[in-house]
Amino acid sequence: xxxxxxxxxxxxxxxxxxxxxxxxxxxxxxxxxxxxxxxxxxxxxxxxxxxxxxxxxxxxxxxxxxxxxxxxxxxxxxxxxxxxxxxxxxxxxxxxxxxxxxxxxxxxxxxxxxxxxxxxxxxxxxxxxxxxxxxxxxxxxxxxxxxxxxxxxxxxxxxxxxxxxxxxxxxxxxxxxxxxxxxxxxxxxxxxxxxxxxxxxxxxxxxxxxxxxxxxxxxxxxxxxxxxxxxxxxxxxxxxxxxxxxxxxxxxxxxxxxxxxxxxxxxxxxxxxxxxxxxxxxxxxxxxxxxxxxxxxxxxxxxxxxxxxxxxxxxxxxxxxxxxxxxxxxxxxxxxxxxxxxxxx
Amino acid sequence: xxxxxxxxxxxxxxxxxxxxxxxxxxxxxxxxxxxxxxxxxxxxxxxxxxxxxxxxxxxxxxxxxxxxxxxxxxxxxxxxxxxxxxxxxxxxxxxxxxxxxxxxxxxxxxxxxxxxxxxxxxxxxxxxxxxxxxxxxxxxxxxxxxxxxxxxxxxxxxxxxxxxxxxxxxxxxxxxxxxxxxxxxxxxxxxxxxxxxxxxxxxxxxxxxxxxxxxxxxxxxxxxxxxxxxxxxxxxxxxxxxxxxxxxxxxxxxxxxxxxxxxxxxxxxxxxxx
Numbered sequence: 001x002x003x004x005x006x007x008x009x010x011x012x013x014x015x016x017x018x019x020x021x022x023x024x025x026x027x028x029x030x031x032x033x034x035x036x037x038x039x040x041x042x043x044x045x046x047x048x049x050x051x052x053x054x055x056x057x058x059x060x061x062x063x064x065x066x067x068x069x070x071x072x073x074x075x076x077x078x079x080x081x082x083x084x085x086x087x088x089x090x091x092x093x094x095x096x097x098x099x100x101x102x103x104x105x106x107x108x109x110x111x112x113x114x115x116x117x118x119x120x121x122x123x124x125x126x127x128x129x130x131x132x133x134x135x136x137x138x139x140x141x142x143x144x145x146x147x148x149x150x151x152x153x154x155x156x157x158x159x160x161x162x163x164x165x166x167x168x169x170x171x172x173x174x175x176x177x178x179x180x181x182x183x184x185x186x187x188x189x190x191x192x193x194x195x196x197x198x199x200x201x202x203x204x205x206x207x208x209x210x211x212x213x214x215x216x217x218x219x220x221x222x223x224x225x226x227x228x229x230x231x232x233x234x235x236x237x238x239x240x241x242x243x244x245x246x247x248x249x250x251x252x253x254x255x256x257x258x259x260x261x262x263x264x265x266x267x268x269x270x271x272x273x274x275x276x277x278x279x280x281x282x283x284x285x286x287x288x289x290x291x292x293x294x295x296x297x298x299x300x301x302x303x304x305x306x307x308x309x310x311x312x313x314x315x316x317x318x319x320x321x322x323x324x325x326x327x328x329x330x331x332x333x334x335x336x337x338x339x340x341x342x343x344x345x
Numbered sequence: 346x347x348x349x350x351x352x353x354x355x356x357x358x359x360x361x362x363x364x365x366x367x368x369x370x371x372x373x374x375x376x377x378x379x380x381x382x383x384x385x386x387x388x389x390x391x392x393x394x395x396x397x398x399x400x401x402x403x404x405x406x407x408x409x410x411x412x413x414x415x416x417x418x419x420x421x422x423x424x425x426x427x428x429x430x431x432x433x434x435x436x437x438x439x440x441x442x443x444x445x446x447x448x449x450x451x452x453x454x455x456x457x458x459x460x461x462x463x464x465x466x467x468x469x470x471x472x473x474x475x476x477x478x479x480x481x482x483x484x485x486x487x488x489x490x491x492x493x494x495x496x497x498x499x500x501x502x503x504x505x506x507x508x509x510x511x512x513x514x515x516x517x518x519x520x521x522x523x524x525x526x527x528x529x530x531x532x533x534x535x536x537x538x539x540x541x542x543x544x545x546x547x548x549x550x551x552x553x554x555x556x557x558x559x560x561x562x563x564x565x566x567x568x569x570x571x572x573x574x575x576x577x578x579x580x581x582x583x584x585x586x587x588x589x590x591x592x593x594x595x596x597x598x599x600x601x602x603x604x605x606x607x608x609x610x611x612x613x614x615x616x617x618x619x
Contacts, residue, residue, distance in 0.1 A: 067351050070394035075436035078394065080349035110602065111350045111587035223616065250591030253351070253584045257395035264395030266351070271584075273591060281582050282399070282422035285555055287595070287617055297594070305597040 003185040003193065004165040004176055006156070011163070014180040015042040018088050022124075025059045026090040027052050036089070047091050047156075050134035051318065055096045055246030056089045057103060060119050061270075067115055067253070068266040076264075084118040088175070092127040095138070095318040097152055098145040099246030100125065105310040106249055115268070124171055129157040131196065132203050137319030139332050142208035145316040147197065157193055164193040209336045212313060215303040222338045223296070231334065232292025234327040239272030241321035241329070242298065247306070247314045248272075273297050299334060350587055353392045353438025359413055360433055365497050367419050368464065369429060370404070373439065374413045381414045381439075383407055385472035386446025386578055386606040390586045391416065391424065392438030393431075399424040400583040402605070403442065404467045406474035417467040417499060443586040444605050447472045447576055452548045456484035458540075458570070460561050462491045462533050462553025466499050468578045468605075469552050473507075480512060487514040487540055491533030491553075495519050495526045514540065533557065537564040544569030552578040558619045562609060572610035579605050579618065 006014070018024050019042060027034045027049040034049035036056045066081040092100070107116035127148060133140070140146040148155065153172030156163040165182055167173045176182050185193070210218070242248040252271035257264040271278060274294050280286040288294050306314030315331065322330045360372035375381075381389070383403050392398040399422065405415035420429040428437070449472070457476055461469040476483050488507055492498045498517070508515045516536045518529035529535065533553070549565045551558065558577060565575050581593035581600040593600035595618050598607075612618035 067349060072394060075355070076394045076438075078352055078355070078438065080352045082349065106589065109588070111589070113589060114349050115351075249589070251584065251589070252592075253398060253590070255393075255395050255397045261395075266394075266398075268351075271590070271592070273594075278592060279582055279594075281580055282419075282425070283554070283580075285580075287581065293617070297596075300596070301594075305594075308597055 002167050003190050004167065004182040005159070005185045005189055006163045006165050006176075006180055006182040008162055010181050011047065012042045012045070015039065015045055015090060017179040018090070018175075022086045022088045024088045024090055025056060039090075045090065047128060049091070051093070051138070051320070052096075054244060055099060055318065055320070056092050057096070057099065057246050057249075059087060059089050060100065060103065060123065061107075061116055061249055061251075064267055064269045065115065066265050067268045070255075070264040070266070072257075072262055072264060080114070082114055082118050084122050087119070087123040088126060089123060090126045091156075092125055092152070093130055093134075093318075094127055094148040095140045095143070095145040095316040096246050097125065097127045097148050098143075098312075098316045099318070101151045102247050102306065102310060102312045102314065102316075103249055105312065106306075109310070124153040124175055125151070126154045126156065126172075126175075127152040129155065129197070129200075131158055131200050133205070135319070135323075137322040138317060139207035139319060140317040141204035142206050142332075143212050143313065143315055143317030146200075146204050157196060159189065159192055159196065164189060164196075207332050210339045214339075215313060215335065216307050218335070218339055218342065219300055219304040221342055223300075225338055225341070227334060227337055227341075228292040228296040231295040231329055232290055234329055235274070235291040235295050236326060237274050237276055237291055237294065238326065239274045240324040240326070242272040242274055243270060244320035244324045246316060246318055246320070247302070250278075273301070295329065299331060302331065303335065351440070351585065353390065353398070353440045356437055356439040358431055358433055358435050358437060361431070364417065364499055364501075367421075367497075368417055368499060369420075370500075371416045371418060371428070372413050373416060373437070375439075378412050380410045380412055381442055383414065383442035383471075384446035385449065385475050386468060387442035387444050388468075388586070388605060389416070389439050389441035390443065390583070391428070392440070393424050393427050394438065396427045397424045398438070398440075398584070400443075400581075400586060400601070402468035402471075402578065404470045406471050406478060408475050408478040417464070417470070419464055441586060444601055445603065447550065447606050449475060452476070453482045454484065455574075456487070456543060456547040458487045458489070458542060458547055458549040458565070460489045460533060460536075460549065460551040460553075460565070462551075462557040462561070463493065463497065464499070465552035465554070465557070465578070466490060469550060470500060470503070472550060477507075477513070484546065485514065486512065487542070488516070489533060489536040489540070490515075490517045491519070491536065491557075492517075493520045495523050516540070532560070534560050534564050537568070542568050542570065545571065547574065549575045550577075551575070555580075555619065562619075566609075572613060573608050575609040577607055577609060577612070579607060579612075581605070
């Protein structure tokens with residue numbers, strides 16, 4: 001039996017039990033918006049959230065983390081800091097779930113990154129099916145991330161008074177049996193789940209005017225497209241788009257000595273390819289000096305380069321970069337405009 | 346606990362030799378005497394705890410490792426500024442070697458044309474000395490070296506030794522001479538008319554400031570050297586060295602992983618490369 005039913009009033013109890021053994025991250029109200037943060041108490045969870053300001057990637061790749069500590073004593077000794085603890089991320093929308101799958105690949109490829117991977121290994125993912133788009137900016141259906149068949153340990157779907165729960169992994173099943181009072185779904189309920197999933201299809205619009213699978217080949221013809229100059233003229237290089245992106249994982253590494261001068265910490269911090277100094281070398285040469293080139297770089301990473309490296313598009317259609325942009329740079333409009341101009345001829 | 350790819354090994358500055366006003370040669374060794382195990386063209390990430398980390402190309406040839414390796418470093422940013430004030434015996438951190446170096450196996454039996462400009466000699470010296478140490482397995486060795494001023498010429502004793510060798514064709518030029526300079530004056534491209542090459546049997550290698558590549562490449566291509574036989578070592582900002590942090594990305598290429606050594610054929614259609 002892979003399908004379970006968890007009555008809604010049991011969710012807080014489940015989170016409460018989980019909090020005894022895990023750090024539990026979940027969506028919480030933050031002013032008029034929502035944020036993924038460690039839950040201070042089980043009732044803070046808001047599974048009715050539309051979208052979180054930052055994606056749950058913050059639990060796996062924090063905006064800032066210590067990666068090493070140097071002990072200075074004339075010379076020095078150094079030890080890695082790998083900050084991982086048993087964690088459950090509860091209530092991940094499927095767009096963000098797809099994004100985590102990409103981060104898993106990026107951090108395990110080639111040189112495995114223990115800081116991310118140790119954390120990831122101790123983390124269980126409880127995802128949540130959206131039954132309606134979060135707003136007019138999401139384009140998850142176009143990117144194929146509006147639902148998920150894998151990548152989760154447990155997957156919840158709203159059935160009114162209860163959540164239908166799909167089990168993705170043995171660890172997920174154990175979580176369900178040990179921490180929740182769920183019961184196996186009846187055939188009728190299983191049928192209900194399938195129907196609810198089918199019914200949502202109509203509610204999610206396709207915002208991309210073409211098949212996302214064409215993005216890599218479309219962009220291959222668009223490197224010199226005039227749209228990059230337009231975007232460059234508008235872009236403020238604030239980096240908001242990359243900060244809120246669930247698949248952006250570029251980082252900076254910064255050392256800071258403690259005031260005692262007996263220790264120094266090596267920090268890893270989120271960085272942004274949109275910032276002027278991102279590609280500047282010590283001599284002052286900047287290999288992506290123009291804002292147009294930096295916006296193009298971001299969109300090519302999302303639509304082409306990450307796909308070529310990892311077999312997954314770098315955009316999951318969450319729409320966060322669109323909402324965050326002060327000058328209304330819109331990745332969907334950009335891709336659509338390129339598609340339109342290439343097919344006008 | 347798993348090892349972190351970001352934690353450097355401790356290394357000692359065995360010797361520091363002043364080279365020019367801005368550059369010094371740092372001889373580095375690991376306390377346990379182990380060798381770096383690099384290929385010419387690779388780089389290391391050099392750490393000074395509390396200051397930071399920077400990518401530095403390796404200047405010494407593996408054929409002369411002797412348990413040590415050499416880094417020719419210009420005083421330029423935070424890390425290199427502090428490094429230049431360090432003394433022999435001081436300790437730094439080293440990660441690497443990283444990246445793809447020069448494919449020396451594919452160069453054997455061929456004539457090799459080196460065209461370093463300025464500090465570009467730092468990574469090329471590793472390959473030059475490896476080739477010279479195995480001199481018999483290569484054809485002609487031609488070195489064209491350009492610097493801005495005579496005072497900026499690096500590895501002066503080695504330049505003299507190369508000039509003195511019968512089996513090395515060595516030409517050097519400076520953009521601007523001084524009262525002591527009696528040699529060539531002009532940019533590095535003015536050296537190319539001095540040589541003839543057998544293009545299909547020649548491998549060309551260059552590294553220098555970004556502005557230089559376009560003109561040096563034109564010279565190499567106009568001599569008929571195939572694009573697949575022209576190698577460049579590129580400089581980029583790097584924070585990880587292992588293809589994650591994103592800083593060194595040249596369109597779809599990671600300079601730290603697919604490079605820093607590329608063939609011209611690999612990058613000629615990559616607009617941000619040069």
